[in-house]
Amino acid sequence: MFDTLRTNPIFLDFAERAGWSAGQVFFATLLAGGTATSVADLPWTYAITVSLSAALASVLLTALQYLGRATNLSFWPDVFVRLAKTFLSSLLASITAAGVFNVVEFDWTTALNVAVVTTIAALGKSLLAREKPAADVPAGGTESAGVPARVTSPSTLSPEVYRRAVARR
Template sequence: MRAVVFDFLERAGWSAGQMFFATLLAGGTEISAGNVPWKYSGTLAIGAAVASVILTALQYLTKMTELTFWPDVVVRLAKTFLSSLAASIVAVGVFNVGTFDWGTALNLALLTTLGSLGKGLLARQPGKAANPSTLPPETYAAAVSGPTPAPPG
């Protein structure tokens, strides 16, 4: 159970961080140390973390956790894109499909997803079981496949 909690926290934390960073990148040259949109970036980051927890729970409930490296990366990218988009939608308060700034929301989701791809590729450790998680390989394996049974005797 501890490994699963760490898996949820790792995924939610990365989603929040990637969304926060993408929000700052999307601000372009208008962002400086004095006018960082802390509240907006923080709101989007929290929204992405919450959406990540929900999507990870769905992944666990559907038992789609024992994936090889590339399918796991693809699932993580899809979840990151969806959680980023959901965070942008939730951040506006009252959502109106006609007036919503889809361009900005999709740009943020794309930047966040690219960050997720980079993280997944950088987390891959040579000589170990390939996984896109930054958790120790043993913790990640315990989270997605359950604890390893003790040898008899």
């Protein structure tokens, strides 16, 4: 009925993806705020609104990925999917935060700049998270009984939690 061993890792995967998207969009939005004369002049409220919208968009896009059973990917396809979702969630968040959307009057330049900066940050995070020692690898770090010495994923979750979250059932 309900697989509790798989439910928590999936929840953690959703939370990890949404949290990173929100944080990356938040800081990219503050960077796109221009040269403020003081910290008080930065677009804090707008950055918070856009980052929460990006987190929601990330949850929705990740749900579509899980429903399409496109989660158990090798490293580079997984990175590509994450980058595309980050770009889309950032762009959707900017459109959502605009209130009444007008294609002609919308500030596409800023929205695309934020989306590109966010996507570059997501690429950096993915590359930094790429190689983690597997939890069940012997101290020597060699393959043993089919267990790889390194687990590669763009996730910051532990390799075992990530493996359980994305495993196909």
